[in-house]
Amino acid sequence: MTPMDDIEAVRPWEDWKSSIHTAVIFFFVFLICLEVCLWIRGCGQKKSLPGPFPWPLVGNAMQLGQMPHLTFCKMAQIYGNVFKIKLGTHDIIVLNGESTIRQALVKHSAEFAGRPNFSSFKVVSGGKSMAFGAYSDLWKTHKKIAHSTLRAFSTVNTQSTKLLEEHVAAEVEDLIQVFLHLSSGGEYFNPFYECHVAIANIICALCFGKRYSHDDQEFKALLGRHDKFGQTVGAGSLVDLLPWLQSFPNPVRSLHQSFKDLNIEFFNFVKDKVSQHRKTYNPEITRDMSDAFIGLIDYGEEKVLSTEYVESTLMDLFGAGQDTNSAALTWMILLLIKYPHIQKKLQEEIDRVVGQGRMPTAEDRAKLPYVQAFIYESLRLSSFVPMTIPHSTTSDVIIDGFYIPRNTIVFVNQWSVNHDVNKWTNPDQFQPERFLNENGQLDKDLIHGVMIFSLGTRRCIGDQLSMLQLFLFTCILLHRCSFHSDPKEELTMNSTNGLTIKPLPFGVSVRARRLRRNQEILG
Numbered sequence: 455m456t457p458m459d460d461i462e463a464v465r466p467w468e469d470w471k472s473s474i475h476t477a478v479i480f481f482f483v484f485l486i487c488l489e490v491c492l493w494i495r496g497c498g499q500k501k502s503l504p505g506p507f508p509w510p511l512v513g514n515a516m517q518l519g520q521m522p523h524l525t526f527c528k529m530a531q532i533y534g535n536v537f538k539i540k541l542g543t544h545d546i547i548v549l550n551g552e553s554t555i556r557q558a559l560v561k562h563s564a565e566f567a568g569r570p571n572f573s574s575f576k577v578v579s580g581g582k583s584m585a586f587g588a589y590s591d592l593w594k595t596h597k598k599i600a601h602s603t604l605r606a607f608s609t610v611n612t613q614s615t616k617l618l619e620e621h622v623a624a625e626v627e628d629l630i631q632v633f634l635h636l637s638s639g640g641e642y643f644n645p646f647y648e649c650h651v652a653i654a655n656i657i658c659a660l661c662f663g664k665r666y667s668h669d670d671q672e673f674k675a676l677l678g679r680h681d682k683f684g685q686t687v688g689a690g691s692l693v694d695l696l697p698w699l700q701s702f703p704n705p706v707r708s709l710h711q712s713f714k715d716l717n718i719e720f721f722n723f724v725k726d727k728v729s730q731h732r733k734t735y736n737p738e739i740t741r742d743m744s745d746a747f748i749g750l751i752d753y754g755e756e757k758v759l760s761t762e763y764v765e766s767t768l769m770d771l772f773g774a775g776q777d778t779n780s781a782a783l784t785w786m787i788l789l790l791i792k793y794p795h796i797q798k799k800l801q802e803e804i805d806r807v808v809g810q811g812r813m814p815t816a817e818d819r820a821k822l823p824y825v826q827a828f829i830y831e832s833l834r835l836s837s838f839v840p841m842t843i844p845h846s847t848t849s850d851v852i853i854d855g856f857y858i859p860r861n862t863i864v865f866v867n868q869w870s871v872n873h874d875v876n877k878w879t880n881p882d883q884f885q886p887e888r889f890l891n892e893n894g895q896l897d898k899d900l901i902h903g904v905m906i907f908s909l910g911t912r913r914c915i916g917d918q919l920s921m922l923q924l925f926l927f928t929c930i931l932l933h934r935c936s937f938h939s940d941p942k943e944e945l946t947m948n949s950t951n952g953l954t955i956k957p958l959p960f961g962v963s964v965r966a967r968r969l970r971r972n973q974e975i976l977g
């Protein structure tokens with residue numbers, strides 16, 4: 455072959471490459487023009503939804519950033535409290551601000567009670583999750599059973615509250631011993647893992663009558679993998695919205711795979727516990743929530759839910775109950791060491807009301823307004839569930855004058871409510887006093903303004919249990935210990951992202967409080 459032959463052979467390939475190149479560029483220009491035309495047409499329509507320009511294929515995915523709730527707050531300043539974004543091919547409505555969110559989730563409660571038809575939602579709890587399931591009559595029965603059973607085992611009356619309280623107190627006692635051990639010799643440690651085990655033990659005992667030691671590496675590993683859950687199902691996760699990302703190796707595809715694996719692992723854990731319960735079930739004795747659900751679903755008169763709902767309901771409760779409260783407790787420890795003067799004030803109130811002769815109890819709540827103000831302010835400032843689980847519309851609806859069609863995905867930005875400058879003075883500052891009135895009592899109107907458990911039909915069912923748990927943890931920990939930061943470390947409110955956001959790792963050292971001879975306590 456001569457050199458000329460070589461050139462002749464390469465030419466068609468070069469020609470083909472350049473025409474493909476031109477075609478690809480032409481295709482993208484065409485897509486952009488089409489998007490611009492549709493966007494301009496949308497802008498021209500009366501009361502059409504405002505929002506940023508969506509790029510072809512990805513929509514606004516590249517604009518979300520690490521913390522979508524913060525991006526949405528910035529977008530709300532430009533477009534208003536209701537706006538539209540596009541992720542992949544999906545139109546998504548983002549709701550911000552208290553009055554808009556209330557209007558949607560309370561006034562139009564049923565219309566906003568759906569969940570998007572995401573493939574990841576179908577993986578949760580063997581495909582029969584109440585938290586991630588579609589809105590229907592069956593779903594209403596499911597939620598009712600889950601809610602009433604959870605209440606029966608926690609806060610429905612003084613007897614159940616007392617039992618829960620004993621349980622929490624024993625768990626905090628164990629946590630204190632672990633904290634003191636990890637702090638021996640003035641060491642600093644990241645409290646998240648131990649908080650997670652303590653909190654998971656409480657819901658595990660309510661669900662299955664079983665708790666695990668802080669040394670149990672298998673239980674710790676199971677809990678540790680749960681982070682991938684929130685990263686997948688949180689609003690702004692791209693796993694379900696850009697399905698083409700599943701076709702080649704990338705972080706979103708790996709996340710989805712870990713999500714599927716951990717759901718199987720968690721579900722097997724729950725299935726194993728329920729199977730043991732079924733074998734030893736005695737209708738005369740209800741040992742825990744597993745027995746209660748077996749009684750209601752397997753043996754109940756109304757056969758609305760099939761038997762697999764026992765496992766799925768327990769998995770929903772176990773999953774939701776540990777991830778959220780462990781994040782809350784870790785934020786509270788961070789805030790205690792970041793603001794030592796507030797920690798001191800809390801201890802002073804607890805010492806004054808409870809003294810050293812006994813442990814703090816649920817009955818002390820009304821007498822400890824500063825402790826309660828501290829808890830609400832921690833929830834508000836951290837807003838550690840910044841966006842709810844994504845919702846969807848069950849029928850056409852109008853919000854703030856904007857028409858939203860049925861089956862539209864809806865993101866609800868709770869963070870925007872808790873950091874609204876028109877609602878809170880200096881919202882980025884930590885000021886528990888903001889919740890106290892001039893008589894030092896808790897301002898009931900103001901505490902209801904903190905949005906962390908969502909609203910309406912999809913509101914969290916663990917709110918009362920969580921508030922009681924957080925109160926008891928705060929009081930007992932501060933009654934017995936003091937918490938100290940590492941002077942070499944700068945403490946920030948920076949966080950991980952996901953459905954629940956957690957503080958970045960930080961160090962704490964815990965010391966037992968000592969009694970003075972006159973019963974006053976030294977920090």
Ligand code: HEM
Nearest residue numbers: 585774775778779839842843906907908912914915916920
């Ligand atoms: C401080 C702790 C907690 C916070 C901040 C919290 C917050 C939330 C939020 C924001 C939602 C989503 C609501 C929506 O999509 O609009 C939710 C749903 C849910 N939570 Fe919680 N939660 C907490 C603790 C718990 C606990 C302890 C349990 C149970 C043991 C629980 C069970 C559930 C369930 C079952 C749902 C699904 C409700 C539904 O889809 O209708 N949560 N929670």
